[in-house]
Amino acid sequence: MEQTVPKEYYQYLHELQAVDFALVELTLYLDTHPDDAQALAQFQQFQRRKQTLMHQFESNFGPLQEFGNSPVGNRWTWSEAPWPWQV
Amino acid sequence: MWIYEKKLQYPVRVSKCDPRLAKYLIEQYGGADGELAAALRYLNQRYSIPDRVIGLLTDIGTEEFAHLEMIATMVYKLTKDATPEQLKAAGLGEHFADHDHALAYHNAAGVPWTATYIQAKGDPIADLYEDIAAEEKARATYQWLIDLTDDVDIQDALKFLREREIVHSLRFREAVEILKEHQGQKRLF
Numbered sequence: 462m463e464q465t466v467p468k469e470y471y472q473y474l475h476e477l478q479a480v481d482f483a484l485v486e487l488t489l490y491l492d493t494h495p496d497d498a499q500a501l502a503q504f505q506q507f508q509r510r511k512q513t514l515m516h517q518f519e520s521n522f523g524p525l526q527e528f529g530n531s532p533v534g535n536r537w538t539w540s541e542a543p544w545p546w547q548v
Numbered sequence: 549m550w551i552y553e554k555k556l557q558y559p560v561r562v563s564k565c566d567p568r569l570a571k572y573l574i575e576q577y578g579g580a581d582g583e584l585a586a587a588l589r590y591l592n593q594r595y596s597i598p599d600r601v602i603g604l605l606t607d608i609g610t611e612e613f614a615h616l617e618m619i620a621t622m623v624y625k626l627t628k629d630a631t632p633e634q635l636k637a638a639g640l641g642e643h644f645a646d647h648d649h650a651l652a653y654h655n656a657a658g659v660p661w662t663a664t665y666i667q668a669k670g671d672p673i674a675d676l677y678e679d680i681a682a683e684e685k686a687r688a689t690y691q692w693l694i695d696l697t698d699d700v701d702i703q704d705a706l707k708f709l710r711e712r713e714i715v716h717s718l719r720f721r722e723a724v725e726i727l728k729e730h731q732g733q734k735r736l737f
Contacts, residue, residue: 545555
């Protein structure tokens with residue numbers, strides 16, 4: 462099913478994807494360079510930013526992760542569309 | 549344990565119905581050098597690899613599932629509105645007969661995915677060299693796929709995936725060097 466979502470959905474998502482990209486890249490780099498203190502500091506900086514962006518996205522569009530890793534609110538919306546391939 | 553995140557790793561924009569392109573892209577879904585093979589290869593090898601590189605195999609293997617979801621999204625969106633006639637014209641008549649609009653783990657020629665595409669040798673250097681080769685083959689496949697289309701939206705997503713193969717290959721090369729250094733060191737237990 463094709464879903465219509467507000468354009469803020471794409472804006473917030475895009476910002477989050479950009480920060481997550483940096484975190485994925487730094488994760489793999491740190492896996493082979495665990496002693497790089499500068500990379501670790503960058504990781505922590507992006508991690509703080511991710512928490513802010515996740516909170517912003519989730520309070521508008523529902524949980525990004527579940528199994529208890531995202532706030533649920535007072536109604537179960539995790540299993541509701543849209544799913545990533547529908548937007 | 550894995551946690552699903554309800555978003556794609558990178559935006560996938562699909563503006564048209566193009567089942568012929570989907571037929572080519574499925575190579576990276578269920579083909580020998582595709583994302584399923586990559587994810588399952590690394591996550592299986594990690595049990596018997598030295599501790600120093602388990603984290604890397606775990607994280608790259610996990611990222612491959614995010615790539616698999618991106619490819620699936622492209623294939624799904626390119627075919628979801630296609631009529632049986634359009635699918636037939638694109639060479640997907642056989643696929644439709646078996647799967648309708650569902651995705652299936654096979655390559656561009658329709659050959660089903662097989663575990664014989666991947667190996668775990670129990671020898672860390674042999675395994676990591678296989679992983680480097682797998683990344684380079686996937687990078688080449690993404691290049692051929694980019695060459696097969698003039699759809700700029702699809703090209704953008706494919707270029708992202710091509711770049712990730714390059715980074716993974718680099719990290720695996722570093723892992724080989726780490727293991728070689730360790731092998732050269734005299735260790736007391």
